[in-house]
Amino acid sequence: MDTEQFRLPRSRAANERLHALIPGGAHTYAKGDDQYPENLAPVISHGHGAHVWDIDGNRYVEYGSGLRSVSLGHAHPRVLEAVRRELDRGSNFVRPSIVEVEAAERFLATVPTAEMVKFAKNGSDATTAAVRLARAVTGRPRVAICADHPFFSVDDWFIGTTPMSAGIPAATTELTVAFPYGDLAATEELLTRYEGEVACLILEPASHSEPSPSSQLRSSRGDPTPGYLAGLRELADRHGCVLIFDEMITGFRWSEAGAQGLYGVVPDLSTFGKALGNGFAVSALAGRRDLMERGGLRHSGDRVFLLSTTHGAETHSLAAAMAVQATYVEEGITARLHALGERLAAGVRDAAAGMGVGEHIVVRGRASNLVFATLDENRQPSQQYRTLFLRRLLAGGVLAPSFVVSSALSEADIDHTVDVVAQACAVYRKALDAGDPTPWLAGRPVKPVFRRLA
Template sequence: MNAEELRLPLSRTANERLHAMIPGGAHTYAKGDDQYPENLAPVISHGRGAHVWDIDGNRYLEYGSGLRSVSLGHAHPRVTEAVRRELDRGSNFVRPSIVEVEAAERFLATVPTAEMVKFAKNGSDATTAAVRLARAATGRPRVGICADHPFFSVDDWFIGTTPMSAGVPAATTELTVAFPYGDLAATEELLTRYQDEVACLILEPATHTAPSPSSQLLPQPSAGRSPQSSGDPTPGYLAGLRELADRHGCVLIFDEMITGFRWSEAGAQGLYGVVPDLSTFGKALGNGFAVSALAGRRDLMERGGLRHSGERVFLLSTTHGAETHSLAAAMAVQTTYTEEAITAQLHALGERLAAGVREAAAAMGVGDHLVVRGRASNLVFATLDENRQPSQQYRTLFLRRLLAGGVLAPSFVVSSALGDADIDHTVDVVAQACAVYRKALEAADPTPWLAGRPVKPVFRRLA
């Protein structure tokens, strides 16, 4: 198959049906067909392990599964069996189920730096609850967010800072201030400028801090700074941030949606030994099932409870937050990670993939233009033009060739369902794509290889 032969007529029709009923044609903007080459946005029929099938009958190796949530592979037997055991027992009751007790105990045993936990269905609910709790505990209005991290919440306190800020009052956005990752001096300057006004600092403790410039979800790093591309923080940075938060009396929140499990079973806080006041988990926690968690210090978390004498905080109260089958999935995921050393597997697979892609790109003479970045368990890629600038056009060209080779890869984020043969096949497809990439670079014009409009960034002001 080549890109000219790849046709997705059923997917194209289904995408039209999606747009007719669902704003954006998907329930998550990052899954929109604008993120893929024109007329090459497959609509999925089903998945198993590291493979998915579209409704046109094509099979793909899938990376970044479920926006990094399906880290064990689709329909993982251990997880689906745990879910099946609960389905016939009822999923939601008028009082807590015993599964909630078991899931909380399992989570706190996995993340021992936390003292209490509350479950929800998505990451935005958890991060917004953390922000509300920090504001209540400190009596301060402002939220400090890391400027170099791509996404924290669908709620106004964050979305107001993006190009898609329509509908967010300016007064709300003005309460959110930004600090740069890795720069303690700049962060202290911010806290001093807004002395006694900043309730919390929220950041991803460690991800690809120099993200793929052409990745659809990621804003560009601030000018004048060059964060690390390995995904690890500079030694001493997190400890320094912890000290700053303590000294200025604000709450330190780690968004571990991505780093949770992929860095270690206990998240980045478990790997680097710096304990936040609050942390949020999701994505890999349920292997595709809807579950997230807010965890942290007892004295803070209990403000949302019933056993204190202070003013109550409406922390998290969701009808479906404790569905039994999702909590069962979370427990099975944590057991699988622990017993099968999944994090180590993800790193080994990612290292093999990164080495293969870099070698293939270099061999084709495009090693300076197709760039793999990030921690091995969480790889992204940058597509650069002839001037080595981020390019949506070259990203489009590259994605077209990957799809033609049976590789669905908005990123190179691996799942443990991949095998060495899958990685080797991916590298072969990348090599073929790089041959076309080289031709486009030599022509200084990728347009003949696009066959339509280029892919677009998620965060943009106009559709």
């Protein structure tokens, strides 16, 4: 489809209604229409498998579904069956339901490196609970976050470190310090500088983010360099701080047991979410019994208000999580995600190279968690070129803020995506030759989520 003829009038009207009623026009900043080309932010009607339909009637092959949460595809029959079974039995009670212990048993069997688990609704609650627990057990005030990872929580201890820090006291932000991924020497220097003050190190055990200039090189798949995580484990032990793995993204996509199961390094605490519920709201904090029990009733120390959420144990969400885990293990979903991602990455790279833009449209990350970079004439990241690329993908029926796959994708979906990418690359080449993508934008460029001004 010609992008000049691609219009979304109903979606545009719905976006106006969204902005009139909801700050930012979405309940998640990463879903905002500022993340898409001007007037080309589709509002979704429904989804099935790897496809979604917007309210204008267009069908798309979708990537990054539900911000990586829908890894089995929309309306997955096995998950829906488990959810429907619970809906007629009630969803929330004044005491724990038997589903809660069944879900805990299933989770700890899937992630055997953890000894106890507590469920919640979103990732931020889980990571903040981990930080609170680390501060409580160590008696230390500071939190050390990995500077190369983009997001940990909506709470003050993290958001205060971003450009969107309005409303957060400086005194809170000063208690959060940062270390670079892959650089054990820099991390040890940080722990020595704040000797006896750092409660925890929190990081994604592996990710798609680029390392800082001072960090060691990593593979393009996002794997840590050999010995890095074990070295971090040793540093945490030696300096008496808690090691926390944020497995919101790596959980299930790296292995059923997360990155810790793949790389063989056991953190003190870890957090899971996203893929855990295939779109249903469920997250988890898991870890060592002696630490987790401090948030319980069977210890003699000071009580820690670990996690307490009214809806954290909704039966249908826990049933969804159990069904997801069973599906991953029994159907080899992680391997399928990797196979689909490898086919997609190879196709996109070939298409970009064939159009002479192989050094400008760059696919990065583990095959199950692919992202892409759009680089300008000087090979620098460009929001303008990203806008051009997204416009062409949308017009071709591909909704792809990333290239993160779901297991519902078919090989035909991948092949269609590659064909659309090739067409987009042809236009990208024209813009590079002109030295200016502006004529192909048809409006303002997309914007990063974390920025100070609207």
